[in-house]
Amino acid sequence: MNFIETRGNDGSRPSSVSFSQAILSPMSSFGGIYVPESLPELGEAFLRAHLDSDYKTLARAVLDAFGLDIEPAVIARALDLYDGFDDPAHPVPVVRVRQDLFVTELYHGPTRAFKDMALQPFGVILSSLAQARDEQYLILAATSGDTGPATLETFKDRANVKVACLYPDGGTSDVQRLQMVTEDAANLKVIGIHGDFDDAQSALKTLLSSDTFRARLRERHTHLSAANSVNFGR
Numbered sequence: 722m723n724f725i726e727t728r729g730n731d732g733s734r735p736s737s738v739s740f741s742q743a744i745l746s747p748m749s750s751f752g753g754i755y756v757p758e759s760l761p762e763l764g765e766a767f768l769r770a771h772l773d774s775d776y777k778t779l780a781r782a783v784l785d786a787f788g789l790d791i792e793p794a795v796i797a798r799a800l801d802l803y804d805g806f807d808d809p810a811h812p813v814p815v816v817r818v819r820q821d822l823f824v825t826e827l828y829h830g831p832t833r834a835f836k837d838m839a840l841q842p843f844g845v846i847l848s849s850l851a852q853a854r855d856e857q858y859l860i861l862a863a864t865s866g867d868t869g870p871a872t873l874e875t876f877k878d879r880a881n882v883k884v885a886c887l888y889p890d891g892g893t894s895d896v897q898r899l900q901m902v903t904e905d906a907a908n909l910k911v912i913g914i915h916g917d918f919d920d921a922q923s924a925l926k927t928l929l930s931s932d933t934f935r936a937r938l939r940e941r942h943t944h945l946s947a948a949n950s951v952n953f954g955r
Contacts, residue, residue: 757787860946861929888901
């Protein structure tokens with residue numbers, strides 16, 4: 722499956738890319754992002770086939786429907802991270818509140834943030850792609866509290882990636898701040914800024930779209946990517 726730009730093309734970046742290209746370099750021309758050219762149709766037959774599937778099996782089937790250019794072994798390793806959740810057999814428990822009301826609990830991952838659901842496998846996939854290309858990547862993230870800890874947790878000590886995480890000083894809970902600033906992996910950097918989350922997000926988008934910043938990174942043989950929702954893999 723190909724991914725296309727959300728805005729016009731200025732000629733400096735491809736207008737159509739593969740999934741791996743989209744997550745390694747998520748920003749397209751004119752500050753746009755990459756989205757699927759089309760969405761797979763998961764019809765009644767698909768749903769019936771997976772009524773009794775566990776979460777990992779269902780997730781694998783959905784990813785396979787997209788026809789991603791990722792090695793099956795990499796996807797398997799990525800989904801295996803759900804085994805680190807509270808209950809490996811049920812990483813996303815569905816709890817009955819009353820007869821006609823159910824709640825899906827998304828807080829059973831390593832950081833207790835729902836962002837673990839996407840970011841745990843994302844770290845494996847992006848790092849594996851970087852290693853396969855023998856390239857180094859700087860991953861930028863801006864957070865109001867959930868994305869930061871989940872991003873740092875998934876990328877800590879992973880090969881070929883470094884992470885810089887921006888957060889508003891005083892703008893997260895104490896628990897979230899401590900989750901970030903106590904991470905001691907050598908490939909992680911946490912930066913508290915004066916301002917709010919919008920300021921952190923604005924700084925991230927400015928850096929992602931800056932040709933000058935990219936050029937400085939290339940001088941250090943490093944490429945640029947992101948762990949925020951501008952990245953489809955997230």
